[in-house]
Amino acid sequence: xxGEEADAASGAPGEGVPATGAGTPPARLxxxxxxxxxxxxxxxxxxxxxxLRGQRQLVPLELVPAASEEARRRFxxxxxxxxxxEITVVGDQGQVYLGxxxxxxxxxxxxxxxxxxxWLSSPAxxxxxxxxxxxxxxxxxxxxxSCGPGRACAVPAPETGG
Numbered sequence: 104x105x106g107e108e109a110d111a112a113s114g115a116p117g118e119g120v121p122a123t124g125a126g127t128p129p130a131r132l133x134x135x136x137x138x139x140x141x142x143x144x145x146x147x148x149x150x151x152x153x154x155l156r157g158q159r160q161l162v163p164l165e166l167v168p169a170a171s172e173e174a175r176r177r178f179x180x181x182x183x184x185x186x187x188x189e190i191t192v193v194g195d196q197g198q199v200y201l202g203x204x205x206x207x208x209x210x211x212x213x214x215x216x217x218x219x220x221x222w223l224s225s226p227a228x229x230x231x232x233x234x235x236x237x238x239x240x241x242x243x244x245x246x247x248x249s250c251g252p253g254r255a256c257a258v259p260a261p262e263t264g265g
Contacts, residue, residue, distance in 0.1 A: 132196035136163045137212055138177070139205075140191045143168035148190075155209060162212035 139155065142148040152166045167174050169186035178193055185191070192205040200208045203223075211220035 132194065132198055134162060134194045134196065134198065134208075136165065136195040137208065138165045138167055138193045138195075139209060140167055140169040140174055140178075140181075140186045140193070142187050143171070155213075158216070159214040160212055161214050161217065164209065164212055 139152070141152050155164055155166060167177070169191065170183040174181070174186065175183055181191065181193075181199070189202050190205040192200040192208050194200070194208075207220050207223045210216040210223065213220075
């Protein structure tokens with residue numbers, strides 16, 4: 104997991120890869136804040152966003168619409184079309200988590216769900232995390248409005264208050 108208070112780098116799920124360090128081994132960096140890029144056009148994603156906001160956070164989560172002006176300004180190095188297709192979480196030191204690792208790191212940030220995140224990052228439980236992400240993706244594909252190639256939907260203005 105991105106770790107406990109003093110050593111926030113121990114055992115991250117899928118190890119956050121510094122966005123600027125392509126081709127280098129993942130660095131173990133402290134995580135003090137996470138930005139979750141979510142698809143604001145997806146009802147499931149918006150529901151999860153509201154759920155995350157209602158949880159007690161050990162690591163603050165900033166929730167930003169994927170591919171929005173704000174996301175592009177803050178993370179110019181990301182493939183923003185891809186962030187609409189797969190959950191992406193960015194750590195304050197440039198770590199990038201995708202897919203199942205992104206979901207697990209979100210759980211790790213929450214007080215009541217950190218033990219579950221540790222379990223989901225274990226070798227025995229990784230298939231469960233992947234399965235949950237695949238099930239969410241299937242649900243999304245069945246319920247999401249088609250926005251055309253590249254999902255060129257309008258992104259709503261960010262809400263105030265996190």
